[in-house]
Amino acid sequence: MEFVTTLIIILAVVAVVLLHVAYATYFERKVIGHMQVRMGPMRVGPHGLLQPIADFVKLFFKEDVVPAGVDRPVFYAAPIISLVASLSSLAAVPFARGLVIADINIGLLYIFAMSSVASYGVVLAGWASNSKYAFLGGLRSSAQVISYEIAMGLSLVGVMMSAGSLNLTDIVEAQKADFFGCYAIPQILGFFVFVVAMLAETNRTPFDLPECESELVAGYFTEYSGFRFALFMLAEYVGMVIMSTIAALCFLGGWHGPFDVPYIPNFWLLIKIYFMIFFYFWIRATLPRYRYDQLMRLGWKVLIPLALANIVVTGIVKTFIS
Amino acid sequence: MITLQQAIFAYLAIAILGLSAAAVNLRNPVHSVLLVLLMFFHMAGMYLTLNAEFLAAVQIIVYAGAILVLYLFVVFLVDLNLELRIERFVRNHATGTVITIGVLTVLTAAAISFVPAPPGHWSIEMIREITHTRAIGAEIFSNYLLPFEITGVILLIAVVGAMVIARKDKNEKREVTRS
Numbered sequence A: 001m002e003f004v005t006t007l008i009i010i011l012a013v014v015a016v017v018l019l020h021v022a023y024a025t026y027f028e029r030k031v032i033g034h035m036q037v038r039m040g041p042m043r044v045g046p047h048g049l050l051q052p053i054a055d056f057v058k059l060f061f062k063e064d065v066v067p068a069g070v071d072r073p074v075f076y077a078a079p080i081i082s083l084v085a086s087l088s089s090l091a092a093v094p095f096a097r098g099l100v101i102a103d104i105n106i107g108l109l110y111i112f113a114m115s116s117v118a119s120y121g122v123v124l125a126g127w128a129s130n131s132k133y134a135f136l137g138g139l140r141s142s143a144q145v146i147s148y149e150i151a152m153g154l155s156l157v158g159v160m161m162s163a164g165s166l167n168l169t170d171i172v173e174a175q176k177a178d179f180f181g182c183y184a185i186p187q188i189l190g191f192f193v194f195v196v197a198m199l200a201e202t203n204r205t206p207f208d209l210p211e212c213e214s215e216l217v218a219g220y221f222t223e224y225s226g227f228r229f230a231l232f233m234l235a236e237y238v239g240m241v242i243m244s245t246i247a248a249l250c251f252l253g254g255w256h257g258p259f260d261v262p263y264i265p266n267f268w269l270l271i272k273i274y275f276m277i278f279f280y281f282w283i284r285a286t287l288p289r290y291r292y293d294q295l296m297r298l299g300w301k302v303l304i305p306l307a308l309a310n311i312v313v314t315g316i317v318k319t320f321i322s
Numbered sequence B: 001m002i003t004l005q006q007a008i009f010a011y012l013a014i015a016i017l018g019l020s021a022a023a024v025n026l027r028n029p030v031h032s033v034l035l036v037l038l039m040f041f042h043m044a045g046m047y048l049t050l051n052a053e054f055l056a057a058v059q060i061i062v063y064a065g066a067i068l069v070l071y072l073f074v075v076f077l078v079d080l081n082l083e084l085r086i087e088r089f090v091r092n093h094a095t096g097t098v099i100t101i102g103v104l105t106v107l108t109a110a111a112i113s114f115v116p117a118p119p120g121h122w123s124i125e126m127i128r129e130i131t132h133t134r135a136i137g138a139e140i141f142s143n144y145l146l147p148f149e150i151t152g153v154i155l156l157i158a159v160v161g162a163m164v165i166a167r168k169d170k171n172e173k174r175e176v177t178r179s
Helices: A002-035 A051-061 A072-092 A107-128 A132-163 A168-177 A188-201 A226-250 A267-286 A292-321 B004-025 B029-049 B053-077 B093-112 B124-130 B132-140 B145-166 B170-178
Strands: none
Touching: A002 A051, A002 A072, A002 A226, A002 A267, A051 A226, A072 A107, A072 A226, A072 B029, A107 A132, A107 A168, A107 A226, A107 B029, A107 B053, A132 A168, A132 A188, A132 A292, A132 B053, A168 A226, A188 A226, A188 A267, A188 A292, A226 A267, B004 B029, B029 B053, B053 B132, B124 B132
């Protein structure tokens, strides 16, 4: 019986997240459209509301082209690795107080481990495609993900030290007890490093060099078509949802807000997640892409020292307070 | 009758051995790296059966997430179409077999004389109660502080060494840009 309930919760979480992902693409096109004084999608349904469904149907029925000379097992496995790694992170994410599939002690580390595995999909897709554009995209991605993962991990260490736990529910409750009510203020340095590393980790503008269309066609998924391409898109957007959720849980106070909203226990969490996703699109519509050497310099010479400084300051403050 | 725990251990052990053997024997280095990735996951599973959840997560983050990606990077930069031709370390096939069997005998003999250590301060129940992460932290930063610091210094030496090798001489660089 417990097994069946868990299965139902898993299905519900995956369905809700995939629905969010579908409408995140619509939201992205609308936001960027309006920022560029365009309408965005308008044709399918009122205000283009059915556009994601039309897109899905199109991708699902498209011909699946496998180019000659690809490494077939790796070519087939790459999009699956990407999506499985992204989706399995959802297991440890609490979406409201108590609404979590697996409330494990090392929740934050687990999500971090899964997001590091997701990069394999990108790297292997680039290699297996037997195309120079895809290959360069894969190489860029592997270097970028390694560099920014360090910064991201170190930026979260401050949160772990302040909360004294790796369990995401405990981290949220610890913020409630904190003087500011969220870690974004005392951990401002860590929050800054996390947000920048979050953009790089999900390969979004201004760090979307692995798929930079002006030089590399579409980067690592140039050779993918039809549903395999859709799997990569899903993985990318699920990754964005997860990163936004971690930002909301670890820095913005999770499901706690200025006042309680009746009947919707995770109202504030949703608002915060939507804001972070909007932030992604806002950045995409505003900032130009970094050059590759600038990206590496920013990661190693600015973000990692900043994150280390944040750890030292947090340690000193914690020692003096307690 | 084997218990569920023993069955899981047997599966993990066989998978680790099989995947490692396959990784060594495959022709294509990228496929080998993929099998090693799978093996790391099984090792993480093995740690989980021992209640060492922190170690399991770190195994994935450090080995699968960082070190193996670096390996992939190196493998990518090697031309795969040119097969690596490595001189045999031992020319004579019979000598090689004898050495292998000798090493196997020594290792088996050593494994037989293995005695489990007496249970220490940290029992399974105690670790489960205060969580593995806290237990490791408390031990590393109190009883094992000196070895921990020494490890840090050794890693620092490796980093400095890598920088010395990677950094070109300034005069040399200037000549290149002039020509």
